[in-house]
Amino acid sequence: MTTTAPVEATTDPPDPVAAQGPLGSALTLALGIAALLALAATYALGLALPDTVEQGGYARLIAIHPGLAWASYVAFGVTALASAAWLVPRTRRISWDHLAGASAEVGVVFTGLTLLTGSIWGRPTWGVWWVWDARLTLSALMLAIYLGYLALRRVPSDPEVRASRAAVVALGAVLIIPINHFAVQWWRTLHQGRSLAQLTPENDLDASFIGAMAVGFLAMTLVYAWLTVHRVRVARLEDADAEASLQVAIVERRAEAAR
Amino acid sequence: MWRDALLVAGKDLRIEGRSRVALNQVLPFAVLVLVLFAFALDPDRGVLERAAAGLYWVAVLFSALLAVQRSQAVESGDGTADALRLSGLDPAGVFLGKAGAVALQLLVLEALLGVGVVVLYGVAPAGLGLLVVTALAATAGLAAAGTLYGVIAAGLRVRETLLPLLLLPVLAPVLIAATRASETALSGVSSGVPAGSWLALLVTFAMVYLGFGVVAFGPLLEDA
Amino acid sequence: MWRDALLVAGKDLRIEGRSRVALNQVLPFAVLVLVLFAFALDPDRGVLERAAAGLYWVAVLFSALLAVQRSQAVESGDGTADALRLSGLDPAGVFLGKAGAVALQLLVLEALLGVGVVVLYGVAPAGLGLLVVTALAATAGLAAAGTLYGVIAAGLRVRETLLPLLLLPVLAPVLIAATRASETALSGVSSGVPAGSWLALLVTFAMVYLGFGVVAFGPLLEDA
Amino acid sequence: MDPAVRLRSAVCLLGRFPALSGIDLDVRRGEVVAVEGPNGAGKTTLLRALAGLVPVTGGVAEVLGVDLRTARRKVRPRVALLSQAGGLYDELTVADNLRFWARAAGRSMAAVEEAMAELGLDGRLADVAAGRLSTGQRRRVALAALVTRDSELWLLDEPHAGLDAAGRDLVDALVLGAARRGATVVLVSHELERAAALSVRTVSIVGGRTVLGATPAAPLPRPSDQEAAGVA
Amino acid sequence: MDPAVRLRSAVCLLGRFPALSGIDLDVRRGEVVAVEGPNGAGKTTLLRALAGLVPVTGGVAEVLGVDLRTARRKVRPRVALLSQAGGLYDELTVADNLRFWARAAGRSMAAVEEAMAELGLDGRLADVAAGRLSTGQRRRVALAALVTRDSELWLLDEPHAGLDAAGRDLVDALVLGAARRGATVVLVSHELERAAALSVRTVSIVGGRTVLGATPAAPLPRPSDQEAAGVA
Numbered sequence A: 001m002t003t004t005a006p007v008e009a010t011t012d013p014p015d016p017v018a019a020q021g022p023l024g025s026a027l028t029l030a031l032g033i034a035a036l037l038a039l040a041a042t043y044a045l046g047l048a049l050p051d052t053v054e055q056g057g058y059a060r061l062i063a064i065h066p067g068l069a070w071a072s073y074v075a076f077g078v079t080a081l082a083s084a085a086w087l088v089p090r091t092r093r094i095s096w097d098h099l100a101g102a103s104a105e106v107g108v109v110f111t112g113l114t115l116l117t118g119s120i121w122g123r124p125t126w127g128v129w130w131v132w133d134a135r136l137t138l139s140a141l142m143l144a145i146y147l148g149y150l151a152l153r154r155v156p157s158d159p160e161v162r163a164s165r166a167a168v169v170a171l172g173a174v175l176i177i178p179i180n181h182f183a184v185q186w187w188r189t190l191h192q193g194r195s196l197a198q199l200t201p202e203n204d205l206d207a208s209f210i211g212a213m214a215v216g217f218l219a220m221t222l223v224y225a226w227l228t229v230h231r232v233r234v235a236r237l238e239d240a241d242a243e244a245s246l247q248v249a250i251v252e253r254r255a256e257a258a259r
Numbered sequence B, C: 001m002w003r004d005a006l007l008v009a010g011k012d013l014r015i016e017g018r019s020r021v022a023l024n025q026v027l028p029f030a031v032l033v034l035v036l037f038a039f040a041l042d043p044d045r046g047v048l049e050r051a052a053a054g055l056y057w058v059a060v061l062f063s064a065l066l067a068v069q070r071s072q073a074v075e076s077g078d079g080t081a082d083a084l085r086l087s088g089l090d091p092a093g094v095f096l097g098k099a100g101a102v103a104l105q106l107l108v109l110e111a112l113l114g115v116g117v118v119v120l121y122g123v124a125p126a127g128l129g130l131l132v133v134t135a136l137a138a139t140a141g142l143a144a145a146g147t148l149y150g151v152i153a154a155g156l157r158v159r160e161t162l163l164p165l166l167l168l169p170v171l172a173p174v175l176i177a178a179t180r181a182s183e184t185a186l187s188g189v190s191s192g193v194p195a196g197s198w199l200a201l202l203v204t205f206a207m208v209y210l211g212f213g214v215v216a217f218g219p220l221l222e223d224a
Numbered sequence D, E: 001m002d003p004a005v006r007l008r009s010a011v012c013l014l015g016r017f018p019a020l021s022g023i024d025l026d027v028r029r030g031e032v033v034a035v036e037g038p039n040g041a042g043k044t045t046l047l048r049a050l051a052g053l054v055p056v057t058g059g060v061a062e063v064l065g066v067d068l069r070t071a072r073r074k075v076r077p078r079v080a081l082l083s084q085a086g087g088l089y090d091e092l093t094v095a096d097n098l099r100f101w102a103r104a105a106g107r108s109m110a111a112v113e114e115a116m117a118e119l120g121l122d123g124r125l126a127d128v129a130a131g132r133l134s135t136g137q138r139r140r141v142a143l144a145a146l147v148t149r150d151s152e153l154w155l156l157d158e159p160h161a162g163l164d165a166a167g168r169d170l171v172d173a174l175v176l177g178a179a180r181r182g183a184t185v186v187l188v189s190h191e192l193e194r195a196a197a198l199s200v201r202t203v204s205i206v207g208g209r210t211v212l213g214a215t216p217a218a219p220l221p222r223p224s225d226q227e228a229a230g231v232a
Ligand code: HEM
Pocket: A062, A065, A066, A069, A070, A114, A115, A116, A117, A118, A119, A121, A122, A123, A125, A129, A130, A135, A136, A139, A140, A180, A181, A182, A191, A192, A193, A194, A195, A196, A197
């Protein structure tokens, strides 16, 4: 006779998402639709923008580029918050780690797009695709940092341990955001100043541009949220799957005794 | 905690005393980096004099990386990680101890390297006091952050490659701040305010990472 | 010899395939180095436009260092060194195999890193050809010298620290030559002669170290 | 007083692999228990779990009254583990290694000297770098560290492996001595006779779960059985 | 035909330390010889010297007719050494490891399959990364590599260590099998009975020198003694 004691669940109980359909819950669906609408709005507004003297049609990139950049800030900010939540014993849930990872992945994509659009924009404005300007360099640095963060996450190890390690790194990494944001003040840069900060009645920055920037930012943030939510869902599904396969593995392992 | 810190630091320094890695390898490496970049930057164009401080701190940065890598390699003997966890040593103590040992080695290295720079690039250290303070603050930061990230990469089989990737960007601010501060010191232009703020940045950085390490080292060391 | 080379290279690439170190860690590291140096050199002073090629190759150099370190770490499992010596594999083959694996990884890295440079600086096709040739020659040299010195440092407990020390000065010429050659390619100034001679230097370097490695690897690997 | 060890269908994951798939084990204070099983059965993992080094993710698991699932770190300072890896700093001499670990655990230097003498590490070896030692000599140093550390619960992973005849007898003496001082000992070994001679009973592990008795078919112990084993 | 091993007061330095201070050893082709001695006596060093891995700096030393002092590299491809360290790439799976070493030695993949089956490494373990294996499982993989490599002279360093009961019997079978196929076997072990049962004679090493027979005082063998030992 062998030990018949039941093997208890070995991690958090598999959560509801496992049950949902491919599109996730109604909420994620709504989020997706909102994101798409906002994107459309951005597009419209962007096209509506007038050409500017010095930049011609390229000025319209203002509808996309800053939004992307800010959305990536949001993404990495969320990663940091989730990481903190993991490190605090009372709020320690593995789903915080999922969120941190997912958010960072999306953030990296957005950072990449920021660099891309920025370069495209730079060509006509500065005559070159790239300059070693503080803002640009720091943005590239931001990309590298979070690539490193993701690399750490990819190294196989115990989930909890990895979560702790990644969390610490994420908290260190987030410092790049304020640095990048204020870079335009600390270093002389070719790049735009913090236009919103400089926004004053007598500042002649066209309201329509501000509007486009705002809407673009909203859209990008929604898209970010949408992608992240789904990435988290996938992570959870993977866990649920692992959970299931684990029970099988345990049975197999116990069966070794039979041989 | 302090007792444990001393114990660990003593152990690391004793190992250094026996193996002389910092002295025989890290120091020459630092000199090397200095010279190499001097080349990469192409002396003809008179970039050097202006970039001296930057180069110095880049060299220190890479040496710090090596020192940290070494300080982790020391712990990578098989079973030592477990033994450390079972030892009952206070993780905060371990952190401070290892960071302290690294810092000490770095300080010596910086001193020697500093002399080298003065000779090599013929820069005259005007604000020596400022330089020293800068070095102290920067070193504390480098050692603290380095040790913290060191233990993150430790135990992973990919230590050699992962650690630089994680650590370098974190140390970048130190690089910049230290460079700026020392430039002011070197050029002797007593526009004290900027130098002061860079210094402040260095100190806060050190403080933050020391505190962070003391708190976070526990989970990192013990869960792993 | 060639059979053994393929076998060893295959083994190393398979390990890379499983651990993805070069892709997930060395590549981001290269970007990092690029950016960090840009900073050490201080954006304000417009040093950078001129130093672009140098930066690129410094980044490649350090990545090569990491790649070599990794390629040796792979061999550092306990007993593998002995097993390799007893295996009957032709040392020259082992050398070529490991160098080949490193070179391949570096080439991919350079390509990815280079696309950026090429696009950003709008290189003329003529220059492009020159760049590619430069890259090939430089990489061969880096991989050959790297692997040779890698095995010298291998097995010593101080691998992490010793290897950079040994390797960097050796690779310095590559750094300079590659930088100069690519500068010509980038600036498009078809003053072909200098570029040509730098290229010649790179090729000879690669040749020398490949030959040297094939000959010297035996003693190094087997006596160790 | 609560038992030294109490496991009920305890589960341990290494990566995704259930190295322990349901261990049941009761060890009373002061008992010497031998654990045996085929390679890869999970013996080392079991010891590491008992030492609080690997998380227990399922079942019930208590060591020295501490719940491993909620507070495994608390047991660490209270156990003495002889792992298959030595846990020595290769660059430090034998003496320095032992002194360091002793100080860390708050033991006296006198205890170190004693242990070194007991294991024949005084004399030449004391000042040899640990990295240069032979396999068996390393094991001896690890044993010396264990003896200096001494604690309520000894967890020994193949303590006889790599030791010469004299060393093996020494290990036996150490185990019996510890037991006499009231310590609990869990002893993993492939040398069944030796282990059996030292212990009150032998626990068999296969496929990450307990299969008490020599034959996999043996039933789980009811308290009465254990009493029997205890006095046997 | 020249003997498999012929050592006359052979000396080996590890760093400055004379790990072998004067070894005398004769092993005829096809003989199975057991080597025993206290920890640190120099057994491992002896095997490594015979494999041509560490230089012999004094005395006479011939293996398979090759002079170790002038051409030790020549013996390397001709011996099969089971070292205490496994010699596996942790990142590669068990199967990949074995295939790599087999190809390196020019052995067939069929031989690999065979060896894996023989040592129970087919099935799940074949695709596990070697770094995740348990001690005994690593030893089994090393043994599988040894079996695939198969050669004139087997040098086994504590082949039984870390293996479960079944594994130990398997080792005995392998040794006897090799001997039957005419291979020479030098076998270091601390398990004297087992070793004695496998071998025609036991060589004792203490302090880096041969001390034939049980007592250190025993005289060096004259040829006649060896004949005796050989047929015993
Ligand atoms: C590769 C090149 C570029 C990169 C990496 C880049 C990156 C960024 C980043 C990170 C931000 C967010 C700044 C913050 O608020 O912290 C930003 C905002 C912005 N960028 Fe760029 N940018 C690039 C090129 C350009 C170019 C060529 C232009 C137009 C001349 C431009 C115009 C702007 C504007 C108008 C903003 C919003 C201004 C604000 O901060 O309020 N960018 N960019």
